[in-house]
Amino acid sequence: MERIKLPKKVLSMLQGHGIEPEHILKISATDMTTECEYADGFVILTASKLVILLSAPELNVVRHFKGCSFKDELEMEKDKDWAIKVYELSSIQKIEVERQVACGILVAQIQEQTFRLTAFSNLYKKKMHELVRTFEHLSEPKPDFLKEEKEEKEEYCPNCGRMYPNPDRKICPKCMDRGSIFLRIMKYFRPYTGKMIVMLLCYIATAALNLVWPYLSGTILYDRVLAKNEKFLSKLGLGGGKFITALVLVIGMMLLAKLTIVAFSILQGVFTAKIVAQVVCDMKKDIFKAMGQLSISFFKSRQTGNLMTRVLSDADRITGFFIDGAPSLLISAFTMFSTVVVMFTIRWQMALVACLLLPISLAISFYLRPRLFSLFGRRHRAERSVNSQVNDNLTGARVVKAFGQERREITRFSRNNSKLKNAELSIVKFNNYFAALYTTTQELTNIIIWIIGVTFLMKDGSMPVGLLITFVGYVGQLAGPMNFLARVFHWWSNSMNSAQRMFEILDAVPEVVEAESPLPLKEPHGEIELKNITFGYEANKPILKDISVHIPEGSMLGIVGRSGAGKTTLVNLISRMYDPQEGAIFLDGKNIKELSFHDLRRNVAMVSQETYIFMGTVEENIKYARPSATKAEVIRAAVLASAHEFILRMPDGYDTKIGSSGRELSGGERQRISIARAILANPKILILDEATASVDTETERAIQTSLNYLVRGRTTISIAHRLSTLKDADFLIVIDNGEITERGTHKQLEEQRGTYYKLMELQKKALAMKGLE
């Protein structure tokens, strides 16, 4: 277990109060005064005392929050003055963490009064909760307390000592090896090695031909052919004076060179497109597969849509770099190097000038480009707000019209729209400015080189025209690769970030894990037992506390309670959407953690008020749980769910497209489709979560009849607000605040005269009122 080291001064102060280090049961650091200033401090719990130590507020110290601090920094000796407060545990009835909006307060009940002990930032929330639990354990020992203690995680990167941003995923962003990410991505390309080689060869051929081109179009054309060089003719094996033939030959060669370049680049383009499409497709498939395996909590904790679209477009970005950027990088480096070498062999003075001047335009581009990116960002944001407003207005058209707010929406739209226009304009403006500056410097470079070259030519004739043209051609060729090299690092880091995001999804460990060698579950009886279940979405905030229920085979359990009491959470645990923090759930005496997801979920079906209709036909939607079902079975299920009639009222019958892009169904219709789905799934265990809450009384009656059929021979758990829905339940539990407050049959609960009784009377009265109307 990781221990907080106390400064020597603190230790001696504690000794002054008779506390030795070995008396300490739990320490939590704290970092705020109740006056909202940052300070240092400790909360220390021993078997008989609670000590609060707090330094004076400090403004000149850097505060490190989670993910930023280093281990050594935290252990720094803190030599300062401490204010100490010692409370005897015998005088404290209770301590508690009170959550604030963005921090916490530790409060204590002392003689019926509530005292603020200290405030702390969320950095120490977990430690404080542990301290509170240790305190509770002292007054009321719990058996599995020690187990909890052990689960504490090492939270620092062993390499650089930095705190992990997420202790569940031990990856230090700083130390994560970019090389290993690179290799992992390369794996996606392995199946296409052959194609990759062809592509690379095309690149090399193009580069080589490009290198020859200026020589061909300059030196050969001007200095050999046009200058009527006889030696050259004999080299070609042509007789004297046949310069026209030589010209035709050279021009033919030039043409051939250009054509070959074009052919190679087309070939390379085709291969690139093929590989990119396939690799992107493979990556997306992996991402989607990983998404399917993740637990519900992953989707709840993130802005899912945003994350997913981002990750999917990441796949494009990564592949783009690998297929386009990486080879270009190689080729550019090669081209640049060889061009520079050739230039220096032609005339080193001019090469030197070129090498000094070219980086100027490069520097301009390097310096101005970030500004261009930020302008692009602005346009993107403006575009997004225009799009989202249009989207908002389309979906909310009815509300806009109903409240007569069209004019205001138009004003709002024109405001966003003109923002977009301005962003667009500033991009154009800047782009022009940028292009003008860039080309001017480049042209200037060229002119200077020409001038120098011509000077050489005029002075001593040591620089023939053809050679000069060749040289300028090489200078022109240098600009492209240089520009590329200036850009490539940005590209590289972007694509690495994309890759990291992708692996974050691929590597995310589902919180609910399937057993490695699951127990078989062939024909379950459907007996369920919940033993001492404690669960909370956040570890420190239990929604369910120590729940135990036994549901015999084939019986029906009714759950009653106000909204937010934890009823839905409880049934979610049975289908293992989440795992309880304490306790276990047994199906036919087998812990559900030991069953395979497939076996478990095949036998548990849920009909809830949140019905989801997938894109597809009515038939496909009903068959969702059992795609192998025959048409006759689908019809039977629909009839039993009283869905058959309304389905046939639609012109396309069972083939009607429903879901997000299809026909809209009413709440009751959707509900009946989902009941038909459950009937067809034929599960042993059925969960009805407010199945009839959102429909009118008549529809409810129809659905109720279907449900009565559905529950026959199954173990059923039914959650309902309307107690009349639960009249067939064999026994009921009332959940309040995460605890079972009442349990028993109708009769027993009625006699108890508790919450259930109250609710029943209230609903009776409401029904009577309805009768009067």
Next chain:
Amino acid sequence: MQGEEFDLEQMEQETEEMLKVRFLTEENATFSRTEGGFVSLTVGEEVYSRVHVVRMFPFTDPQHYISIRTPEERSREIGIIEDIGKLNKDTRNMLEEQMNLRYFTPIIQKIISIKEEYGYAYFDVLTDRGACRFTIHMGGSSIVHLSDTRILISDIDENRFEIPDVDQLTAGERKKLDLFL
């Protein structure tokens, strides 16, 4: 069966009360500090040994519409203060102290650096409470735009930091922040 009638009436009364809005003013309510560092309230006959002070519009109107609530988990509203500025200074300070802690959010005055690394962004900033380094998760909802220029940042522990006006930052600082704007 008289007990049952009584029960129902009481419940209806409670419901009715829930629908009422009670405004607290200096005339009908007395706040005072408690020994434990909290605030207590007396309204007419009712005495609350400790109350919670909650803003209804914490971002857009922090000085108006303050809800005074009971402190238990499922808290209930005791009343509303329409304008905290209309209270006497002592009471105002007392309530503001409670709210300052509740809505504790350092204000970022200077951005020293922002580094993005593998899905997390590392902030090094100067706030009105001193220098802070914190980490946020990228791609989540860590950055909330309260208005065109006002930004709320939550770190991975959900500690909050605020930039009240982006335009007040220097061009260099805005550039660092560009990724999130």
